Amino acid sequence: MRPTPATIACLTDFGTQDAYVGIMKGVIARSGVDAHFLDLTHEIPPGDIRQASFRLWQAAPYLPDDTLYLAVVDPGVGTDRRGVALAWERARAVGPDNGLFTLLQERLGPARAVELPSPTTRALHSTFHGRDVFAPAAAALAQGAALSELGPEIDDLVRLPPERLEILNPPGIRGEALFTDRFGNWVTSIGVLEFQPEHLVLSPWVRGVKGTKLPAANLAAILPDGRAVPLRRTFGEAAPGEALAYIGSDGLLELAINQGRAADLLPITPGAPILLVSRG
Numbered sequence: 001m002r003p004t005p006a007t008i009a010c011l012t013d014f015g016t017q018d019a020y021v022g023i024m025k026g027v028i029a030r031s032g033v034d035a036h037f038l039d040l041t042h043e044i045p046p047g048d049i050r051q052a053s054f055r056l057w058q059a060a061p062y063l064p065d066d067t068l069y070l071a072v073v074d075p076g077v078g079t080d081r082r083g084v085a086l087a088w089e090r091a092r093a094v095g096p097d098n099g100l101f102t103l104l105q106e107r108l109g110p111a112r113a114v115e116l117p118s119p120t121t122r123a124l125h126s127t128f129h130g131r132d133v134f135a136p137a138a139a140a141l142a143q144g145a146a147l148s149e150l151g152p153e154i155d156d157l158v159r160l161p162p163e164r165l166e167i168l169n170p171p172g173i174r175g176e177a178l179f180t181d182r183f184g185n186w187v188t189s190i191g192v193l194e195f196q197p198e199h200l201v202l203s204p205w206v207r208g209v210k211g212t213k214l215p216a217a218n219l220a221a222i223l224p225d226g227r228a229v230p231l232r233r234t235f236g237e238a239a240p241g242e243a244l245a246y247i248g249s250d251g252l253l254e255l256a257i258n259q260g261r262a263a264d265l266l267p268i269t270p271g272a273p274i275l276l277v278s279r280g
Helices: 020-030 049-062 103-110 127-142
Strands: 009-012 036-041 067-072 083-087 090-098 114-115 166-168 172-180 186-188 193-195 197-203 212-215 219-222 227-229 243-247 252-258 273-278
Touching: 009 020, 009 127, 009 227, 020 067, 036 049, 049 103, 049 172, 049 227, 067 127, 083 127, 090 127, 103 114, 172 212, 193 212, 193 243, 212 273, 219 243, 252 273
Parallel strands: 009 036, 009 067, 067 090
Antiparallel strands: 083 090, 083 114, 166 172, 172 186, 172 273, 186 252, 193 197, 197 212, 219 227, 219 273, 243 252
């Protein structure tokens, strides 16, 4: 029997206005599980599976061993999409099989997976599989159930298309705008980046892309309208109201307006191409 996990990490698009998150936790608590709940976020834009997948990737390095991820961003609830449970050597996850766990597998490696049984008659027409399917499955795992006890093994998990990340010649990197954070900064797929004395080094977070390095001086992000936004090390290097590119805390290139909102002021939409190049 596995020990009770130290942490059940919850991520949803439910928000905090309604009781849905608390109800899921209540289902688990009623099972007698003794675990700490960690709320990663419940403010994923409704149905935004790609951003949810990214947030799991973002959080994973900072969570304890044996974390159990309860992730529910489920625009296909009530359809024939599967519910799944996943296991790695030091983590487990429960949620819908809609690509939600794509980047967590990039971070932790391939997972063993099982298909959860179809909802009971009580939940057959429910739109709340977080309560009726995923929370009970998470409770069972937290109480020591083996993955194989939850359902038959599968090897065809749904995966999201990879984020754009290309190495260019002459030297440069092409990526895409992913989404904005609550400060209005654009997060891009260009990374993971690290400054070294003479170069900016790329160690890709997207599988199948080779690393590269660019001269550290005079780098700029090129926006879809051709505007060049200089790469800065800190916000303090840009004047108030000035656009800048910088390396965010996850090592990905981000775009901002110092003391403003890039989401409102820069001509960028999700999926828009972004280049990182040297301006000579």
